[in-house]
Amino acid sequence: MKPPPFQYHDPKTLAEAVGLLGTLDNAKLLAGGQSLMPMLNMRFVLPDHVIDLNLVEGMAGIKETDGVLEIGAMTRQRELEFSDLVAAKCPLLHQALMHVGHRQTRNRGTIGGSLCHLDPAAELVTVCMAHDATIAVAGPGGTREIAFADFPAGYLTPAIELNEIVTAIRIPVWPAGHKAAFIEFSRRHGDFAIVSAAALLQIDGGRITRASLTIGGVAVAPVRATEVEQAIVGQAPTSELFAKVCESCRSFEAMADIHASAEYRQHLAVVLARRALEKAADLADNAPWNRAH
Amino acid sequence: MEMTDKRTITVSVNGTKHTKEVPVRITLADFIRYELGLTGTHLGCEHGVCGACTILLDGRSARSCLMLAVQADGHEVLTVEGIAPGPDALHPLQEAFRDNHGLQCGFCTPGMLTTLLEFLGDNPDPTEQEVRVAISGNLCRCTGYQGIVLAALDAAKRMKAGRA
Ligand SMILES: Cc1cc2nc3c(=O)[nH]c(=O)nc-3n(C[C@@H](O)[C@H](O)[C@H](O)COP(=O)(O)OP(=O)(O)OC[C@H]3O[C@@H](n4cnc5c(N)ncnc54)[C@H](O)[C@@H]3O)c2cc1C
Ligand code: FES
Ligand code: FES
Numbered sequence: 403m404k405p406p407p408f409q410y411h412d413p414k415t416l417a418e419a420v421g422l423l424g425t426l427d428n429a430k431l432l433a434g435g436q437s438l439m440p441m442l443n444m445r446f447v448l449p450d451h452v453i454d455l456n457l458v459e460g461m462a463g464i465k466e467t468d469g470v471l472e473i474g475a476m477t478r479q480r481e482l483e484f485s486d487l488v489a490a491k492c493p494l495l496h497q498a499l500m501h502v503g504h505r506q507t508r509n510r511g512t513i514g515g516s517l518c519h520l521d522p523a524a525e526l527v528t529v530c531m532a533h534d535a536t537i538a539v540a541g542p543g544g545t546r547e548i549a550f551a552d553f554p555a556g557y558l559t560p561a562i563e564l565n566e567i568v569t570a571i572r573i574p575v576w577p578a579g580h581k582a583a584f585i586e587f588s589r590r591h592g593d594f595a596i597v598s599a600a601a602l603l604q605i606d607g608g609r610i611t612r613a614s615l616t617i618g619g620v621a622v623a624p625v626r627a628t629e630v631e632q633a634i635v636g637q638a639p640t641s642e643l644f645a646k647v648c649e650s651c652r653s654f655e656a657m658a659d660i661h662a663s664a665e666y667r668q669h670l671a672v673v674l675a676r677r678a679l680e681k682a683a684d685l686a687d688n689a690p691w692n693r694a695h
Numbered sequence: 696m697e698m699t700d701k702r703t704i705t706v707s708v709n710g711t712k713h714t715k716e717v718p719v720r721i722t723l724a725d726f727i728r729y730e731l732g733l734t735g736t737h738l739g740c741e742h743g744v745c746g747a748c749t750i751l752l753d754g755r756s757a758r759s760c761l762m763l764a765v766q767a768d769g770h771e772v773l774t775v776e777g778i779a780p781g782p783d784a785l786h787p788l789q790e791a792f793r794d795n796h797g798l799q800c801g802f803c804t805p806g807m808l809t810t811l812l813e814f815l816g817d818n819p820d821p822t823e824q825e826v827r828v829a830i831s832g833n834l835c836r837c838t839g840y841q842g843i844v845l846a847a848l849d850a851a852k853r854m855k856a857g858r859a
Contacts (some may be wrong), residue, residue, distance in 0.1 A: 403741035409700045410719035410765055432763075439761035440742035443722075453721075456766060480755070504832025505817075506746065506810060509755040510762070591831040 412454045416540055416569065419458055424542040424565040426451040431567065433476060433515035436507045440505060446558035450468075454484040460514075461569065475514025483508060490573045494532060494600055498525040504592045505619035515569045517553070519562050520623070522657070525584065525594040527554075528618030531626060532566070535573045541566035554623030563582065576612075576693040580604045583681035586618075587670050589661075593617045596662050597626040597670035599678035603639070610634050616669045620656045627651055627675055641676075641690060648675040704768035708733065709777030717764045724748045726764035727774060735775040735805050739834070746833030749806035750774050756813040772844050775805035778812060787853035788812060788846075797846030799837035812849050813855060823848060 408667040411426075413419040430449035433456075435602055441447045455461060461476035464485050471492055473482070482488050483499045490567045493530055502508060502516070502525050516526040517537065530537075535550040539562050550560060557563040562568065576582075586598035597619040613631045618624040633647040651671040656664035705714045708731060715730055727736045727750070729854040739745035741760045748759045759772075778786045788811060791797065798804045807830060814821070818823040821829070825838070826847045835843060 404725070405720045405722065405763075407700070407718075407720055410702070410763070435761050435766075436743060436758075439722075439763075443741050443760065452763075454763075454766065504746070505814065505829065506749055506756040506758050507761075509752075510757050541707075572755075591828055617781050684727065 403443045403686065406440070406445055406448050408449050408452045409565040410452050411456065414457055414459060416458055416461065416567070418454060419455060419567060420540055420565070423451050423567060426453070428522055429453055431439055431455055434511035436476065436503065436511040437515065437519040439529055440618045445664055453479065455567070459545065462490060470574050470576055473571045475568045475570055476512050476629055479511045479513065479516070480505070482513060492533070492573055494584055494602060495529050497582065497584040498529045498600065501525050501586055501598070513571055516572065518560050518562070520554055520558050521594055522557070522622050523598065523619035523620070525586070525595065525598060528598050528600050528616050529584070530571065530573070530625040531624040532602055532614050533573045538570040538572065538692065539566045539570055540569050545569070554600040557622045558578070570663070576602055577604060581684070582684040583678045585674055585678050585681060587674060597674055599668055599674035603682045605639060605683065608638050610639055612673060615675055617651060617675060618656065620654050620667045620671050623681035630675060633678070639679070639685065640646035641680055641685050644676045644679040648672050648679070651675045702765050704765055706767045707771045709772070709774060719763065719765050721764050722760050722813035723762040723764045723767050723771065723772070724759035726767070727759060727772070733774050733776050737802055737805055740800065745807040746810065747803055749808055749809045749833065751813060754813065756810050773809065775808055779810055782856055787857055788815070788850040791846040791850035791853055796808070796842035803833055803835040805844055807835070811850065815847070815851055819851060819855060821848070821851060833846070
């Protein structure tokens with residue numbers, strides 16, 4: 403259980419990192435190491451070169467400009483967890499972070515690393531899908547932006563080239579007063595979710611005026627429940643409405659693995675979708691199915 | 696490829712600076728155990744799951760099996776050996792573990808202590824539930840966690856009294 407031999411590089415600038423990644427064969431970027439180091443220790447990956455991003459200037463930080471939260475790829479999950487700006491502007495991200503691993507892993511793990519590792523059940527991936535985030539990448543040919551819907555290319559595979567580095571995540575912020583809820587089902591606290599649900603609602607004058615509902619862990623990448631989103635906009639939020647429309651989540655194509663069957667994941671998708679919407683709309687405590695009998 | 700790519704690093708461990716040439720692929724955990732001989736930092740899984748190898752890096756808890764030794768160059772590491780104020784004294788957190796049956800075999804203890812040392816700094820007055828979440832990344836095969844939770848809550852009181 404030791405990492406295989408490799409050569410180690412610790413560039414200080416993004417240009418240097420891009421240069422190394424573009425010229426070295428079989429190189430791997432190292433961010434927080436909370437997914438890559440286990441894979442090295444278990445020899446699931448055998449890179450000839452490891453390019454450590456931890457000393458690269460200017461790749462970490464959180465700021466808001468014109469309604470967009472811009473987060474450097476190397477920003478640690480801990481910084482996001484304790485950020486007042488994130489808690490105020492993007493409560494969904496704040497809630498989701500409390501489910502990401504443990505304090506020890508969040509102290510090292512980065513947002514960019516989590517998105518690039520792209521575990522189907524990773525909470526931060528679900529949040530980016532829910533918020534229609536944009537991913538900024540840099541490569542030898544310059545920089546480009548990728549809409550998050552196009553970011554997952556397959557299982558554990560982001561749609562970036564081998565010579566590209568994710569530099570920042572841009573999250574369009576919802577208006578003040580919007581409602582957010584992130585919930586998940588996992589076997590133990592701090593585990594990856596088996597299935598998770600992220601809900602964003604804007605409610606004006608007793609009616610839902612905007613909705614985003616995302617289910618993580620069911621397929622290789624989180625899916626937006628667009629049918630539910632469309633069905634609830636214009637309606638008054640009620641537990642009965644949510645229960646009725648969330649039934650459509652049972653038709654999601656679902657994976658099966660050692661943790662859960664496809665049918666069970668579909669069942670969780672239906673239940674967690676409804677609960678996330680109820681929680682976002684402050685209905686959870688009074689939902690008929692949650693009242694004491 | 697050169698099999699033994701090496702680098703010279705300087706790491707402060709428990710207040711003492713160590714300068715050593717190390718293979719770039721060795722983990723911080725192996726550096727602490729084999730290069731420095733500080734075997735209090737335990738290795739249970741070497742892939743980030745058990746928490747036994749937890750150390751503090753610049754005051755922040757981290758799994759030393761998931762860091763390269765070269766990444767600690769220029770940083771400060773605290774291991775379980777550095778928690779007590781002196782050779783004949785225990786830290787209040789350690790006293791609380793002793794008095795509340797917070798350990799049996801002791802394998803998980805170094806990771807529990809370093810984890811809780813940071814946690815009680817972040818949250819000096821935690822609830823039982825918060826303590827349980829704080830140690831959720833540390834596995835213990837012996838105690839059933841009850842004694843550890845009691846020890847952490849007791850330690851919070853002792854540390855507060857110590858500051859007053
Ligand atoms: C015990 C434990 C529990 C965990 N629980 C959870 C959990 O509940 N939920 C969860 O989501 N995660 C969980 N994780 C994983 C999470 O902690 C990691 O932070 C995350 O998956 C990877 O982020 P990282 O910064 O550590 O990246 P690394 O491990 O350093 O890298 C991950 C991958 O992304 C690539 N990469 C990293 N940065 C970039 C970049 N800027 N551009 C291009 N490629 C890049 C790397 O080359 C590598 O392939 C857990 C980990 C552990 C050890
Ligand atoms: S040995 Fe590091 S977490 Fe288990
Ligand atoms: S005391 Fe034995 S593992 Fe915790």
